[in-house]
Amino acid sequence: MDTIVGERPAPADLAGRWAALKEAEPKLRIRDAAARLGVSEAELLATGAPEGRAVLLQADPAWLIEQVPTFGEVMALTRNDHAVHEKVGRYDNISIGAHAGLVLNQEIDLRLFMNRWKYAFAVMDPIKDGIRKSLQFFDKFGRAVHKIYLRPESDEAAFDRLVASCRADDQSGALSVAASTSPAADHADSEIDLPGLRTDWENLHDTHEFHGLLRRYKVGRHQALRLIGDDLAYPVDPSAFRFALESAAETELPIMVFVGNEGCIQIHGGPIVRTAAMGPWFNVLDPAFNLHVREDAIEAAWVVRKPTVDGVVTSVELYGPGGVAFLTLFGVRKPGKAEDGKWRELVDRLPAKAS
Template structure:
């Protein structure tokens, strides 16, 4: 493997890794590399965006292609990947053999790291070594059409602007009442979902930190310019989400209730979000 990067920041989740670590660019198709993540056992998948970072520790138990998108799923969390947006991937490692941190980074066409896959203590490091060896040689890229699939439009959708300062109270209520929530965070090359219970948010110098079982979410709350309750018609009734947007109107984070296909969303989530919508801002 050809050495390409000397890491300067701390931690594999920083770009690209800690001082003294090494990163190696991998050959071949980043999509094929992503398909092999299921061979590693439990890994920590981190999606980066301009204003937030979300990491979920999961074992990938299902995968498949839907057009140009690759789905990697776990128990209640999952990841949609859009390989047409990726340029290449590289491997990062740091530390002594007995406490070595290792992982993969996927870089988009703008040179930004959009996805990191970090090994955990339970990961299969032999499988990781085999994957790295396989991607030292050039390989054919999967034929894909550039672009990300358009999201379907839902006639009858209603949107209500609410005060962004209420979002922390919403997160605290979800934690205190043990109401499960679905979190969606993405960038141009990936969309990650987490469903489960969360702990109370903790204020940081840059915003809010939210933790849960296998979850690590860091949100630059100062970048949230607006918050919206979205009421969407679905075949089994209506579904409600809370979208946090930046000043350019781009979505930073979406919160939704846990839903089982064919069943209505959970009543506790619906009641909570309808109370939030009742505090809508004047248009």
């Protein structure tokens, strides 16, 4: 059960500690600074409200997303602890229900789980050439869910009008967030109905049914891969991730890259061109798509096969500490079409897990 955080630093005190940390380490990002200071990213961001560097917005996050098309071209950013996914494009074809929604086009492709969203801020970050403006969304724990950055081509006036119309009365910098507990442990392997799980896995009609399958059998995702059998899921070496991206870039093979958190999944579908390793990060650095992945966080990599009405769909999944999935790769595939044979050939060449 979630509990409310107890005694928290006063906004002015927290702002002072952050200022001192930034002076000592100018390149330290807010997410890392928050972890150092023992608070959430949203709490740290909120300390900029009294000076106007961050504006708490009093508006439904779903409604705010529906206004983003007025900005024109923007950069969408979704991340988790080990991967950052950035896409340039427009927000179009938006459909949001009570609990979930879609932004669905070639450029910006999102799956939104709105019941996880709570706080929204307009952020004005000083940069070398002026102010970088963004909308930033957080869950009830103060964890970043999704961020939208203006670009030089964006309609800044539309952004400013939206912020002015949704500005919350309270800009004191104080923010109450919940404290999350550790995820529930998986059931023991012996408690899983493996024959039933396997039968239903073999009879999937669509990849979107997979999450429901895991819930129905009360089995963890990583646990299911371990148990199901090598014909449906098998481990590969963690270096398979870099191999897959470099091979896709070399052969100009379009791929799909999924990165998400509990509130948002962001998807790239298409070719990638420039890959580069920088310290522990492996990156895609293309004009409209950037990806940054901590290779040292890849504790397991799996090839997963899911039957569908269009044939078997093959994915490569990355798992970090605690067996948490943080990135998935697919071949680009259109509904009603079989998976690209070139993607399967690439997957078949992935380096095997060291024994």
